[in-house]
Amino acid sequence: MVKPGGPFKTPPSSPLPDLVPSAAAADPVQTEIPVPRASRRSEIPAFEVMRITDEIARRRLAGHDVVSLCAGEPSARPAPGTLKPAGYTGPLGTMPLREAIAGHYRDWYGVELEPQTVAVTTGSSGAFQLVFLTAFDPGDRVALASPGYPAYRNILRALGVDVVEIPTGSATRYQPTPELLDAAVAERGPLAGLIIASPANPTGTMLGRGELSALVEWCRANGTRLISDEIYHGITFPEAGDPDPRGVSARELDPEAIIINSFSKYWGMTGWRLGWAILPQSLVAPLEALASNFALSPPAPAQELALTAFTAESYAERDAVVAGFARARALILAAEPELGWGEAAPSDGAFYYYSELGPQLDRFGDSVAYARALLERADVALVPGVDFDPVAGGRSVRLSYAAGEAAVEEALARIIRFQRG
Numbered sequence: 001m002v003k004p005g006g007p008f009k010t011p012p013s014s015p016l017p018d019l020v021p022s023a024a025a026a027d028p029v030q031t032e033i034p035v036p037r038a039s040r041r042s043e044i045p046a047f048e049v050m051r052i053t054d055e056i057a058r059r060r061l062a063g064h065d066v067v068s069l070c071a072g073e074p075s076a077r078p079a080p081g082t083l084k085p086a087g088y089t090g091p092l093g094t095m096p097l098r099e100a101i102a103g104h105y106r107d108w109y110g111v112e113l114e115p116q117t118v119a120v121t122t123g124s125s126g127a128f129q130l131v132f133l134t135a136f137d138p139g140d141r142v143a144l145a146s147p148g149y150p151a152y153r154n155i156l157r158a159l160g161v162d163v164v165e166i167p168t169g170s171a172t173r174y175q176p177t178p179e180l181l182d183a184a185v186a187e188r189g190p191l192a193g194l195i196i197a198s199p200a201n202p203t204g205t206m207l208g209r210g211e212l213s214a215l216v217e218w219c220r221a222n223g224t225r226l227i228s229d230e231i232y233h234g235i236t237f238p239e240a241g242d243p244d245p246r247g248v249s250a251r252e253l254d255p256e257a258i259i260i261n262s263f264s265k266y267w268g269m270t271g272w273r274l275g276w277a278i279l280p281q282s283l284v285a286p287l288e289a290l291a292s293n294f295a296l297s298p299p300a301p302a303q304e305l306a307l308t309a310f311t312a313e314s315y316a317e318r319d320a321v322v323a324g325f326a327r328a329r330a331l332i333l334a335a336e337p338e339l340g341w342g343e344a345a346p347s348d349g350a351f352y353y354y355s356e357l358g359p360q361l362d363r364f365g366d367s368v369a370y371a372r373a374l375l376e377r378a379d380v381a382l383v384p385g386v387d388f389d390p391v392a393g394g395r396s397v398r399l400s401y402a403a404g405e406a407a408v409e410e411a412l413a414r415i416i417r418f419q420r421g
């Protein structure tokens with residue numbers, strides 16, 4: 001059971017001294033289930049010019065000849081190649097792209113979305129910043145799994161949010177469960193939010209429909225806002241007949257869940273810096289107000305090009321890339337006996353393999369020293385787990401097989417030689 005000062009870790013406190021804790025944080029013994037609401041700090045006016053810019057774009061799309069004396073925006077410079085000249089778009093992106101993203105949810109998950117609940121952002125990283133600002137106030141408690149993607153915890157801390165790390169391991173396939181969340185609440189108090197990722201980084205593990213439903217139910221019953229990072233959807237290795245071959249979207253189970261996704265991984269468009277959030281209706285206006293002041297609009301040329309992501313040819317091309325990841329993954333799984341490491345997370349999806357180093361820890365002490373020696377002596381770069389799990393990550397490493405079969409084959413041969421030497 002959970003001991004005082006037990007497993008639910010508080011990272012070093014936020015460097016922001018003048019942040020006022022919210023009511024939920026101040027009152028750990030809450031009796032009523034609070035309804036998640038927009039943060040107090042998102043109660044700022046939208047940047048009106050950007051709202052009108054959006055309205056102009058909508059009217060022009062509908063065929064109106066709008067003369068705009070609205071934005072402080074010079075006429076756009078002619079763009080090279082086939083790109084159209086680009087000015088600001090609406091703060092939540094162009095309507096054609098928001099509609100195309102909604103279409104993607106229809107195709108992959110059978111979910112109907114209002115396109116105006118789709119917010120296009122500068123990568124999913126931009127979505128995290130806006131969503132965390134919109135959903136949480138300073139002092140709110142937000143839970144996430146450890147090991148996990150470090151930017152969640154680091155952005156939350158920078159925003160004065162109290163991060164509750166849930167230590168996970170093989171018993172729960174490195175994912176949070178209602179029982180772990182109950183224990184976290186017992187120890188730390190009510191949670192304003194829960195961030196999940198499936199497939200996850202660094203482990204690659206996924207939540208099945210049953211496990212995800214249980215988390216959705218738990219969040220509903222506890223008034224906890226669920227944020228689901230689905231950036232690795234589509235990079236999955238399903239068995240034949242799997243009813244959820246791309247991953248289960250939390251939006252299928254709960255219209256109040258916030259979904260975050262991106263063009264970076266499945267579509268391999270990291271440098272285009274485009275992602276999105278699917279928002280519950282009540283958060284659209286608060287997030288739009290923040291977005292219109294913080295970034296004015298996501299990049300227009302990238303949005304125009306991103307429309308090409310949703311064609312049949314594009315999906316076929318990306319699925320062929322995923323098939324390559326599957327082959328690279330199979331090489332790693334086949335090499336497990338020769339690597340001789342410890343316990344590995346089930347690598348259900350993404351392009352990550354996360355494993356304890358087992359006997360290599362006796363030789364090198366920790367995964368940081370192991371990774372350093374491997375790079376220096378064998379020119380193979382792996383990530384030690386400390387970034388993802390500051391407590392237990394010194395025992396594990398993450399391999400990304402996104403580099404493909406040939407790179408993985410060569411790396412494995414070098415690792416095995418290095419360990420023998």
Ligand SMILES: Cc1ncc(COP(=O)(O)O)c(C=O)c1O
Nearest residue numbers: 123124125149201231262264275
């Ligand atoms: C789990 C997860 N979420 C989000 C991101 C951020 O990606 P981007 O900002 O390119 O969309 C990454 C990047 O590695 C990631 O691993």
